[in-house]
Amino acid sequence: MQLHDNTIFITGGTSGIGKGLAESFHQRGNQVIITGRREERLKEICQSNPGMRYFVLDVTSRETLQTVARKAIEEFPAINCVVSNAGIQIRCNFAPGNAIDDHVLQQEIDTNLLGPIRVAAAFIAHLATRPGATLVNVSSGLAFVPMVRFPVYCATKAAIHAWTLSLREQLRSASVRVIEIVPPWVATELGSPGTPASIPSAGRGPMSLEAFVAETMKELESGAEEVAIGDARRLAAAASPDTVKKAFSAINAPWVT
Numbered sequence: 001m002q003l004h005d006n007t008i009f010i011t012g013g014t015s016g017i018g019k020g021l022a023e024s025f026h027q028r029g030n031q032v033i034i035t036g037r038r039e040e041r042l043k044e045i046c047q048s049n050p051g052m053r054y055f056v057l058d059v060t061s062r063e064t065l066q067t068v069a070r071k072a073i074e075e076f077p078a079i080n081c082v083v084s085n086a087g088i089q090i091r092c093n094f095a096p097g098n099a100i101d102d103h104v105l106q107q108e109i110d111t112n113l114l115g116p117i118r119v120a121a122a123f124i125a126h127l128a129t130r131p132g133a134t135l136v137n138v139s140s141g142l143a144f145v146p147m148v149r150f151p152v153y154c155a156t157k158a159a160i161h162a163w164t165l166s167l168r169e170q171l172r173s174a175s176v177r178v179i180e181i182v183p184p185w186v187a188t189e190l191g192s193p194g195t196p197a198s199i200p201s202a203g204r205g206p207m208s209l210e211a212f213v214a215e216t217m218k219e220l221e222s223g224a225e226e227v228a229i230g231d232a233r234r235l236a237a238a239a240s241p242d243t244v245k246k247a248f249s250a251i252n253a254p255w256v257t
């Protein structure tokens, strides 16, 4: 992916990975439009990065998403890259004796799965008219090897990975490149209360946001379509992406999209 002179719309730009990528793209000479629910944060980030713009957006609201996508395309017709990054991670336990809150389940699935699917649906027709069109989905190393304490989160990320594989093929003839960023554990605001900042006893800790962003930019520039970073590369390899890709080609070969 060319890392300059794009117009980039990013969901979840108020903190962590979305903010880090937004600022890095901004520094490289792209017009960046960030979104999120917290307007104060959006304002502050735009003030610190002159030229960056924002829209308030809750990706779980279909109506708001359609309105914001329409307004963003009207105001920034050069948008040629959309990054679906917004996500939440909720700890839950399905063993008997634990309460499962349906509203929380819905929120996690709507944010992490339906959100990116609707974002793509809202922008694809426009992207197909733009040079260098790119759609980026942010999944997780946990899409490949789930972590038991976050069962629904991991299922949404596995679904994002599976959907991204198909989307990439469906959009090939429309010349929209589809990239998946597969982050490892990164030091951000993600996670439920009680999630440790590191697990020294297991020798595990998060990658710094700065290192993650730097490595991601390098990989994006290399033209990779599946950008697994740090320890996520090991987790993705555990699911043997080459084997999956061969099987994917084999089952899809006889069918038209």
Ligand SMILES: NC(=O)c1ccc[n+]([C@@H]2O[C@H](COP(=O)([O-])OP(=O)(O)OC[C@H]3O[C@@H](n4cnc5c(N)ncnc54)[C@H](OP(=O)(O)O)[C@@H]3O)[C@@H](O)[C@H]2O)c1
Binding pocket: 011, 012, 013, 014, 015, 016, 017, 018, 035, 036, 037, 038, 041, 057, 058, 059, 060, 085, 086, 087, 088, 089, 111, 138, 139, 140, 141, 142, 182, 183, 184, 185, 186, 187, 188, 189, 190, 191, 206
């Ligand atoms: N950090 C990690 O270890 C890690 C590892 C693998 C994958 N990831 C993925 O990376 C992505 C970014 O996460 P992060 O680690 O940077 O977490 P973060 O610091 O908590 O950032 C999450 C972002 O998502 C936005 N968001 C959450 N719910 C939203 C909604 N309903 N509508 C719109 N925006 C919403 C938040 O903005 P508002 O609250 O302002 O709306 C925030 O900007 C997520 O998809 C996450 O699953 C993270």
